[in-house]
Amino acid sequence: MQSSICSGLWKTLCFWGVGLSLLTLASACGETPPPPSAVSLNSLYNDEQPALSGDGRLLAFITNRNGGTxxxxxxxxxRQFVQLRGLNQPGAIAQRPSLSRTGRYIVYLVSDRGRPVIALYDQALERSEILNNSYRHWIRNPKISPDGRYIVFETSRRGQWDIEVLDRGPNIELDIEDGSPLMP
Structure with a gap:
């Protein structure tokens, strides 16, 4: 008789315990979040190193959404991804993107035979080019000026981390907003 009372009491306690646990869990969670998607900004993928364009319209970042960096x-x-042909090369590991004012130019680090080099992507031409292929020192953290002419980066040329400025020259097309006057 005593075992049937204990058994019934145990079942009742388990029923109420599970019920209260589920009720607490449901109230703590609130609404169920939508499933993550590869087309949304926030997802289950590893996204890092964000950079904004100068006009605040574009966001560039490093991701593993397509199986590589x-x-x-x-x-x-x-609220959509921009498809940029020629930006990501197969087998290349890109890091530290930086955007010009409207995002026409994207400067970033890419691995070339195990050493980082600075690459520049031009959206108008839909191609990337290496800017410092003959540079023999370690570099990191490239940033492009809003107009796209200057690139600053850290270098280990003197045995310590210093800052260098790369001038792309006066003959490049600057990244300026439509109607903006050109400064000499």
Missing amino acids: EIAVYNLQT
Whole structure:
């Protein structure tokens, strides 16, 4: 008789314990979040090293969404990813993107035979080029000026981390907003 009372009491306690646990869990969680998607900005993928364009419209970051390390560009106004042909090369490991004013130019580090080099992507030409191929020292953290002419980066040329400025020259097309006057 005593075992049937204990058994019934145990079942009742288990029923109420599970019920209260589920009720607590449901109230703590609130609404169920939508499933993550590869087309949304926040997802289950590893996204890091964000950079904003000068006008605040584009966001570039490093992601593993397509199985490798590459640069993704997201339009914050339209809430869609921007497809940029020629930006991510197969087998290349990209890091530290930086965008010019409208995002026409993207400067980033890419591995070349195990050493980081600075690459520049031009959206108008849809191609990347290496800017410092003959540079023999370690570099890191490249940043491009809003107009796209200057690139600053850290270098170990003197045995310590110093800052260098790379001038792309006066004959490049500057990244300026439509209607903006050119400064000499």
